[in-house]
Amino acid sequence: MLDHALTHLSHDRPDALALQDRVQMALAIADQPLLKSLLTHCTPPLSQPHRVGAVKANISVPVEARRTVDGVIHYEMVNCVLAESPHEIEEAIAATTAPHMVKREYLMLTRCESETHSLGKRLSLAQAIAILEESGFPAEQVNAILHLPKEAWHRSWWYAPDESGEFSVPFLRTIRIVSYTDGTLDLQYKDYFAQDKPISFTSQQEQVLIEIKTAHRSFRKTLDRINLARAQLGITHALLICNEISDIEARAFISQGISLYTARELALQTRSDCTLCATSDCPLNGQDDSGVTTCRRFCLDTTVE
Numbered sequence: 001m002l003d004h005a006l007t008h009l010s011h012d013r014p015d016a017l018a019l020q021d022r023v024q025m026a027l028a029i030a031d032q033p034l035l036k037s038l039l040t041h042c043t044p045p046l047s048q049p050h051r052v053g054a055v056k057a058n059i060s061v062p063v064e065a066r067r068t069v070d071g072v073i074h075y076e077m078v079n080c081v082l083a084e085s086p087h088e089i090e091e092a093i094a095a096t097t098a099p100h101m102v103k104r105e106y107l108m109l110t111r112c113e114s115e116t117h118s119l120g121k122r123l124s125l126a127q128a129i130a131i132l133e134e135s136g137f138p139a140e141q142v143n144a145i146l147h148l149p150k151e152a153w154h155r156s157w158w159y160a161p162d163e164s165g166e167f168s169v170p171f172l173r174t175i176r177i178v179s180y181t182d183g184t185l186d187l188q189y190k191d192y193f194a195q196d197k198p199i200s201f202t203s204q205q206e207q208v209l210i211e212i213k214t215a216h217r218s219f220r221k222t223l224d225r226i227n228l229a230r231a232q233l234g235i236t237h238a239l240l241i242c243n244e245i246s247d248i249e250a251r252a253f254i255s256q257g258i259s260l261y262t263a264r265e266l267a268l269q270t271r272s273d274c275t276l277c278a279t280s281d282c283p284l285n286g287q288d289d290s291g292v293t294t295c296r297r298f299c300l301d302t303t304v305e
Helices: 019-029 032-040 088-096 099-109 125-134 139-146 219-233 247-255
Strands: 052-064 067-078 117-123 154-161 167-179 185-193 203-213 237-242 258-262
Touching: 019 052, 019 067, 019 203, 032 052, 032 067, 052 219, 067 219, 088 099, 088 154, 099 167, 117 125, 125 139, 125 185, 139 154, 139 167, 203 219, 219 237, 219 247, 247 258
Parallel strands: 203 237, 237 258
Antiparallel strands: 052 067, 067 203, 117 185, 154 167, 167 185
């Protein structure tokens, strides 16, 4: 059986809204955790939780005249993180390496050098501060970078992801400023690494196409819609949201690079009253002292007078 993300939606409580409307409204008002769960809890996952930054969704995105796709998720894929301590890596090397081998170990970690990259040109002081703070630099390091002597570089250790996606591969990053007489400045950086060059300063923008599959739409027609939209929008990743799906159909979509997610997980959170709820399998069902005020599983029991 496939992952829990493919579990079927129960049919004992028919929805008042059509699947497409219900899912699109849920996406339109979804908070960050819910949108992130789409990327991390689908089958197969599109990202690991710790690698997803800011995320937002656009609904009914036009791809051509009189045709739209159900949605597009835009998110930041985090590619590296600043070490908690400026001296963390050097201290770790010193603690685990013989004194006469420390210099060699350090050189191995920094034996490759990247080209100089621009982090921003002709920035105001406020813009430069915002960029550095958003990258993870604490206030004291931001201040140190902005007050560097001419031609000096600020050094900091970072972690890139390993093969499993965990941030455990250290590399050295140097940053400098180029100041202009009008008060603006450029931010430049260069990386020193052991083998694989960091692919961005901190993150890169990614997009995921959203397709909502209704019960009457066939596998072929759904795949045609997804592939056409991917080609027209230039988006590689796709996520199919559905009520239920057969095992063979799920495997077929996955083989085409499409992740799957159950619509049940996108139920809208609404005001609730446990004494009036028809969700009989909930342990709080019927209890007037539950303390629950909003719930995604709340369904009004119309038989209660």
